[in-house]
Amino acid sequence: MQYRRLGRSGLKVSELSLGSWVTYHNQVDVKAAIEMLAAAMDAGVNFFDNAEAYALGRSEVVMGEALEALKWPRLNYVVSTKFYWGLERDGNTVNRRDTLNRKYLMQAIDGSLARMGLDFIDLVYCHRPDPATPVEETVWAMSDMITQGKALYWGTSEWPAADIRAAWDIADRHHLHKPVMEQPQYNLFHRTRVEQEYARLYDDIGLGLTIWSPLASGLLTGKYRAGVPPGSRGALENMGFLVKNLTDSAKNDAVASLVPIARELGGNVAQLAIAWANRNPRVSSVILGASRIAQLQDNLGALALTPKLTPEVLERIDAATLSLAA
Numbered sequence: 001m002q003y004r005r006l007g008r009s010g011l012k013v014s015e016l017s018l019g020s021w022v023t024y025h026n027q028v029d030v031k032a033a034i035e036m037l038a039a040a041m042d043a044g045v046n047f048f049d050n051a052e053a054y055a056l057g058r059s060e061v062v063m064g065e066a067l068e069a070l071k072w073p074r075l076n077y078v079v080s081t082k083f084y085w086g087l088e089r090d091g092n093t094v095n096r097r098d099t100l101n102r103k104y105l106m107q108a109i110d111g112s113l114a115r116m117g118l119d120f121i122d123l124v125y126c127h128r129p130d131p132a133t134p135v136e137e138t139v140w141a142m143s144d145m146i147t148q149g150k151a152l153y154w155g156t157s158e159w160p161a162a163d164i165r166a167a168w169d170i171a172d173r174h175h176l177h178k179p180v181m182e183q184p185q186y187n188l189f190h191r192t193r194v195e196q197e198y199a200r201l202y203d204d205i206g207l208g209l210t211i212w213s214p215l216a217s218g219l220l221t222g223k224y225r226a227g228v229p230p231g232s233r234g235a236l237e238n239m240g241f242l243v244k245n246l247t248d249s250a251k252n253d254a255v256a257s258l259v260p261i262a263r264e265l266g267g268n269v270a271q272l273a274i275a276w277a278n279r280n281p282r283v284s285s286v287i288l289g290a291s292r293i294a295q296l297q298d299n300l301g302a303l304a305l306t307p308k309l310t311p312e313v314l315e316r317i318d319a320a321t322l323s324l325a326a
């Protein structure tokens, strides 16, 4: 495992990390989380991703209980959370959801700290942009979270490049803590934001990336080629919105054509897709998702493939996938 600086910051994160979206609480209980966190840490993973909205706060509870049981030295791991959607779905949701206003943010961090049982959270993200709150208000709140010692670094997730630059400029002008990282989707079928929209931000403001859905929610494992298999993410009731993409026949054919390339390199398609995301030097960390430990172990095998992605291999991968990529 190699470690990369999170953008221009001095913090080093493992090139592969582990997240909890969909899995924690729904598919992974505290016992399984302990097992998977330990296996990841044994393999050199030092960053574990979470969000307030995952399983409406219960993903943070699962991670908090697992971390408490593992008793790792606090210096050995980096955890994140994200704010925007809030926890309320019923009743009066004004100022409680779909916002990055100061009132919500300052209360949200306290809730996450309590659920995770931590004194501070290493990385905090604004989970989506909020056009109804001035960027300046959000920047002050995120910076204050750090000044108060409740978080160490802050960043954004799926923000347009112009908003990230605006946030950075405001922080620079007022000597506030600047956003240091973004968390965008990045995989063989989803490239534009990372490769084009953000292109100037990497050198201009030193933006780091922790990227999500390297397997496009499982599409890039090849397991959706004959439809949605039982027990998969696509079969979960509340994940129906993913099914159209997961079962797209052109994309599944493209995944099939990656199989021989992966085999030649001594791996499988999932490992090839993860290695492909990891080979991009702008990516600080590729966040893996796994509903069971065997998947995690399989996916960590991607590390062996990354150095094998020569320009010739990358060309063959592009020939199979680029025309289908957004």
Ligand SMILES: NC(=O)c1ccc[n+]([C@@H]2O[C@H](COP(=O)([O-])OP(=O)(O)OC[C@H]3O[C@@H](n4cnc5c(N)ncnc54)[C@H](OP(=O)(O)O)[C@@H]3O)[C@@H](O)[C@H]2O)c1
Binding pocket: 018, 019, 020, 021, 022, 023, 049, 050, 127, 157, 158, 183, 184, 211, 212, 213, 214, 215, 216, 217, 218, 221, 223, 231, 232, 233, 234, 270, 287, 288, 289, 290, 291, 292, 294, 295, 296, 298, 299
């Ligand atoms: N910032 C954001 O907006 C955002 C959005 C999404 C995710 N994230 C973060 O990024 C992390 C990773 O995203 P993701 O979970 O979507 O990643 P992903 O790698 O695209 O998908 C992971 C899912 O694919 C299936 N899978 C993984 N490895 C497999 C294997 N070897 N063989 C067969 N199936 C396999 C599992 O689902 P099943 O077994 O259930 O099929 C697993 O939960 C999340 O946990 C979260 O922390 C952030």
